Amino acid sequence: MGSRTLSYREALREGLEEALSQDPRVFLMGEDVGHYGGCYAVSKGLLDQFGPERIIDTPLCESGFVGVGIGAALGGMRPVVEVMTVNFSLLAMDQIVNTAATLRHMSGGQFHVPLVIRMACGAGKQLAAQHSHSWENFYAHIPGLKVLSPATHCDARYMLGQALADPDPVLIFEHVMLLNESGDVPDIPEASMEQAIVRKEGTDISLISYGGNLKKALTAAGQLQEFGISAEVIDLRCLRPLDKPTLLTSVAKTHRAIIIDEGWCTGSLAGEISAIIMEEGFWHLDAPVKRICTAEVPIPYPSHLEQATLPQIPQIVATAKALMEGR
Incomplete structure (x- = not known):
């Protein structure tokens, strides 16, 4: 191809x-x-x-x-x-x-x-x-x-x-x-539009994201390798309907999950995914599901404030390291 x-x-x-x-x-x-x-x-x-x-x-x-x-x-x-x-x-x-x-x-x-x-x-x-x-x-x-x-x-x-x-x-x-x-x-599409894709295989923690945050999740996964943490990265692609089997299969393998979502935390898609994992994959979890979302303010104009509100790679890395401390 x-x-x-x-x-x-x-x-x-x-x-x-x-x-x-x-x-x-x-x-x-x-x-x-x-x-x-x-x-x-x-x-x-x-x-x-x-x-x-x-x-x-x-x-x-x-x-x-x-x-x-x-x-x-x-x-x-x-x-x-x-x-x-x-x-x-x-x-x-x-x-x-x-x-x-x-x-x-x-x-x-x-x-x-x-x-x-x-x-x-x-x-x-x-x-x-x-x-x-x-x-x-x-x-x-x-x-x-x-x-x-x-x-x-x-x-x-x-x-x-x-x-x-x-x-x-x-x-x-x-x-x-x-x-x-x-x-x-x-030359051809990778999958049907409703299917989530595992962009990077891993065994220790699932990083679940979509859209503009996927690259951040992949970069964070690369940095986590330096600390001996194997992160799996899931690209949701379709947000309704969600591909639950791909999400739950990943969590069953890694036993930990971080959801990176550029929406606000309150009422977020990240909250829905967290609930799905809790309801249908709870017994696979070795740690609480974590969410990294945009700060609960309207997006500011100044660049430094705008970046401060958004999910960033250091947050993902730090959250993953903290989740792995008890392994």
Whole structure:
């Protein structure tokens, strides 16, 4: 199997280009996706290639254009709706939660909403409190939605196509700190979009993460080797539905777990994963499950404060060493 080196941004664009080329029902709509080329330049050049009927610049009205996307999906199209940043998705939450997520159930399976919504998420670019949060757990709470978090260039390239093949709404969260990074993209996807992947095998402790924190978990695992600690790293990839068997198999092997989540600790996805491990894997544990989350404040603007709020590699290493002290 061959591979190529692409930036995360280029991998996202290639996935969009393939979807638009292969299926005439697919179109992209959102704020600045056309003439400007996307707020993060992911859709740059697609307007010239596919025209204004398929690359559609919208007004600054998330509830409006997400609603249009839902209607188009009900009408047989395959819309890809870009919400510029996850914070702005609150303006469309009624459409996403009360309409897109409910129609299949409320219609007894007669209607499906094959809609994909892409959102930029995460902190690290000094965009302050209204553009920087990680609210994947908000949507992972909602039945009727699937929630994806591509952490690798391979997933950035292929998850969109997998999401478009799903008959129900899928949300994809693209971490802004990954956009400029380069990585290998194989010729085929690694796994189905709902499957978690063990990115590094280990025997002593499970580091469970997703999205922008996966690289931190892998780096921490490398540093822990210097202390004789073998860390296993799990990339969740899909946050709803969670791949419970992969999580529980890992914990059964390592007997310890740390969850790294850029959401706030209170009401976090990390809390849900911790509960799953407690309910279904308790007797495998040799130590309490630990969570490393963002500090409970709105994301600050100054770089040093922003970094201080986020999960960092030294925290992961220190927490893992503390968990291993009693072995």
